[in-house]
Amino acid sequence: MFEHSKEAIIFDLGGVLLNLDYDLTEKAFISLGMTNFGESYSQLQQTHLFDRFERGEVSSFHFVNQLLDQLPFGTTANQVVHAWDAMILDFPVKRLQFLEELSKKHRLFLLSNTNDLHIDAVRRSLDKAVGHRNLEQYFEKTYFSSAIGMRKPDSNMFEFVCTENNLDPAKTLFIDDSPQHVEGARNIGVEAVLLGKDQEVFELPFFLA
Numbered sequence: 240m241f242e243h244s245k246e247a248i249i250f251d252l253g254g255v256l257l258n259l260d261y262d263l264t265e266k267a268f269i270s271l272g273m274t275n276f277g278e279s280y281s282q283l284q285q286t287h288l289f290d291r292f293e294r295g296e297v298s299s300f301h302f303v304n305q306l307l308d309q310l311p312f313g314t315t316a317n318q319v320v321h322a323w324d325a326m327i328l329d330f331p332v333k334r335l336q337f338l339e340e341l342s343k344k345h346r347l348f349l350l351s352n353t354n355d356l357h358i359d360a361v362r363r364s365l366d367k368a369v370g371h372r373n374l375e376q377y378f379e380k381t382y383f384s385s386a387i388g389m390r391k392p393d394s395n396m397f398e399f400v401c402t403e404n405n406l407d408p409a410k411t412l413f414i415d416d417s418p419q420h421v422e423g424a425r426n427i428g429v430e431a432v433l434l435g436k437d438q439e440v441f442e443l444p445f446f447l448a
Contacts (some may be wrong), residue, residue: 392423
């Protein structure tokens, strides 16, 4: 059972607050002719190109063109972007309402491995759910890997967030749906919880106790 003494809660985005389906992106790229896409990118691991894109080390233009080089002649940049964004699904309003209530008692932060193309898609999904694109309004501060040049599960990313916001790791809770990210947070003393595939974040014992 979690302690209610937690002062801050750091949330992952995709798979925790936003619904994702990695298979949809893999299927989209397969349909474009990249049959080995699943070997290059998955929830658990990914190749150097994807890592660099999520650290903001390469532009969206470069990323798309690198993928175009692996696709049949005639494939367009728009098709690549559409396939890449296929994994971004909906924002259940109940989760957003949960954040609003939770922010009355806890400091909330967002920590996401993501990239410029997906951030745009996420904001469009938010707009469909609640009529605005301001994801930042639900958190004290948001951190996107492509903006700060670090990715989970690297411990320095968690240390950066805690240091910048004067967070005591022992009084901070981190929630993610990827086991390697949970382990990265635990490595610096943050209590971290792995959200199950069919589990809602507001159903965690910490929030129900």
